[in-house]
Amino acid sequence: MPELPEVESLAGFLREHAVGHVVARVDVLAISALKTYDPPITSLGGLTVTGVGRYGKFIDVDVDGLHLVMHLARAGWLRWREEMPVKPARPGGKNPLALRVHLDNGSGFDLTEAGTKKGLAVYVVRDPEEVPGVATLGPDPLAGAFTKETLAGIVGGRRTQIKGLLRDQKVIAGIGNAYSDEVLHVARMSPFKISSSLTEEEIEGLYEAIVGTLRDAVERARGVAAQDLKGEKKSGLRVHGRAGQPCPVCGDTVREVSFADSSLQYCPTCQTGGKPLADRRMSRLLK
Missing domain, CATH: 1.10.8.50 (Helicase, Ruva Protein; domain 3)
Incomplete structure (x- = not known):
């Protein structure tokens, strides 16, 4: 399971590669991974990635004030692509694709999840605190307030x-x-x-x-x-x-x-x- 150091690194990677780019579209292949419906995930299309943060093991992608919040769970992972495939994504495979985010320059990232136990979770919210797992988090051990x-x-x-x-x-x-x-x-x-x-x-x-x-x-x-x-x-x-x-x-x-x-x-x-x-x-x- 990705923990704080890996999630922090993934957030930093997205901060460097995704911020400033417009979300072209989002493909959802595993509907079970999507935990919210309002705002719809399609509302991210045409908006700009303005920041990327971390809450515990959650990654928070700020898209013009809407937040794409992701938890990779035990067997999930984020895979960056400099060039997204032209062919539409299909479900299945060794590491089944759950979500694909296309950016305006042709790059983007996939969320995949291996195994039969599915725990990967994706939320689109107006405030990260709307995500139950974020709202109940204890203090971050790398924050200055953790003494x-x-x-x-x-x-x-x-x-x-x-x-x-x-x-x-x-x-x-x-x-x-x-x-x-x-x-x-x-x-x-x-x-x-x-x-x-x-x-x-x-x-x-x-x-x-x-x-x-x-x-x-x-x-x-x-x-x-x-x-x-x-x-x-x-x-x-x-x-x-x-x-x-x-x-x-x-x-x-x-x-x-x-x-x-x-x-x-x-x-x-x-x-x-x-x-x-x-x-x-x-x-x-x-x-």
Whole structure:
């Protein structure tokens, strides 16, 4: 799933390549991806792209005051084209096309989504706050207003595992499965640690890990072409997706805990005092 750093890079790419161009037309191939009907998506035609922003994992394309807001979900992606195909787009294929945006200079972008679980969502609204997922977002961890005190207020009193808290978009915006693993590895913290149990020192370390990890990832992704972002993300990860490989810090073997529809990776030496976590749903640290 694209997370804050990749979405920020995609937004920056569109900012550089799409702003100033007129939307020639929009083709919708997966009607299930379109979550709004007023204004109609056809109303974007003839309007100019004036800006591109990001809200958590949402991309916001400002088109003369109307907002094309996109969430790529688990298996969605944005593919930029310098020259759009002449032939009309057709549904189907390995990465089925959900939406195609044509610009006045012949360029544009596709939204595709692989797999059978469809979660990609597209909205056309007058204000991004009209999108339910945007309206309920927690603070952005790269915003100036996100401070150590902000994080302390978030974790205090929450008897929930820190891994789940970091992934909750209503609590902190933009962090998903991959970067929560990375943040916790940098912070040397068990993914199952209870949020309310964090000491002041641990909160400070977690704050620095959140901001530092995300800023580093954003910087690495800066200027990377959209089609290369997935590979860049994977190459920069320390523990996520690297079960069975040596930890880059201590050399211990990175381990995994699997759940019904996801998994997490961690280093026992760096994060759990050398003790492995039981690999089963609702796992607890082995005694």
